[in-house]
Amino acid sequence: MTRTTALLPLILLFAIPGQAGEPIETAFVASGVQIVGGELGAVADLLNPVLQEQFDTGGLRNLLEVQNLDDLSMQNDPEVQVASFPGIDQDGDPGNDFDGNNLFQVDPLGLNANGQPLTVFTPGSITNGLLIAGPADLDLGGGLVIPGTILEGTIAVGGSSLTTPPIAAAIPVAVFDAIPAPAPFNGFPFNYDTLTEVLGFFGVNPDVDIDGDGVFDAFSVEFVLAFVSCQIIYPSSEPLFLRGDINDDGTTDLSDAINLLDYLFTSGAEPSCYDGADTNDDGALDLADVILVLSYLFTGGPPPEDPFVGCGSDPTADSIDCLTIPGSC
DSSP states (O other), X not given: OOOOOEEOSXXXXXXXXXXXSSOEEEEEEEEEEEEEESGGGGGHHHHHHHHHHHHHTTSOOEEEEEESOOOTTSSOEEEEEEEEEEEEESSOOGGGTTSSOOEEEEOGXXXXXXXXXXXXXXXXXXXXXXXXXXXXXXXXXXXXXXXXXXEEEEEOTTSSEEEOOOEEEEEEHHHHHTSBOOTTTTSTTTOOOBHHHHHHHTTOOOOBOSSSSSSOOEEEEEEEEEEEEEEEEOOOSSOOBOTTOTTSSSSOSHHHHHHHHXXXXXXXXXXXXXXXXXXXXXXXXXXXXXXXXXXXXXSOOOOOOSSOSSOBOOSSOOSOOBSSOOTTO
């Protein structure tokens, strides 16, 4: 099968977006990259640790969602499609991102105005674990669009991992110009400023003319991407708030109870988020909400209803809402 050559930035990763609700388990997060060929293949031992560090430290989180899947073993399914988008780690701890179960939210940047993925590879199929989907036009931002990209990868039984075959690409010189020279090349006797200068030291030079002006302005490369399974959720369209944070300072304390008392009995300022002030989540603002806060703070009473530990949406349908999205969220 002929693969479409992609003109990519430093790393090409696939990602997806979805609907808020129960986590979706037919998803993968990109966990690593290995350069295996091209002009940059000569310095793979130098570049691969630099690239992998971006994954290990949480700098890159890109997602794949296999949609319309009937075979949960992910080995044979004649009709699937794959959505692609950037992801946001929900617990903020990059150390467990690749444990196979970590939860990511689809970044809204990967969705259109209707909440649908900007990039969907279709048609697609899985045969004996080999996923082939596309073509699709992959928009990398900044005006760089890869037309007709084919997504391929081998999926482990049960969907624990996915690995692509070598992907042919070209990385613009400007990408390496923006990366500082790693040690020991950033000090005496080299004193290089950028990774481009380091590549030149090893005799690795641009060999691709991306814009067709007759000047080589990119490095050819072949690389393999690795993914591990994960869970994803789509961003909620409902406003996020913190229950009990009535004055929108990010905490629940005595001042919140005083603010609500002022509103209820002395014509004080109304809460910007009624849901946040409805501490018992009964759909009304009244003295019971004040009493709950005071009891929680001073007599060991129960805390406000969720979302209380962290910002979230209202789990209960009622007639009150947030007038404005709280700044603390």
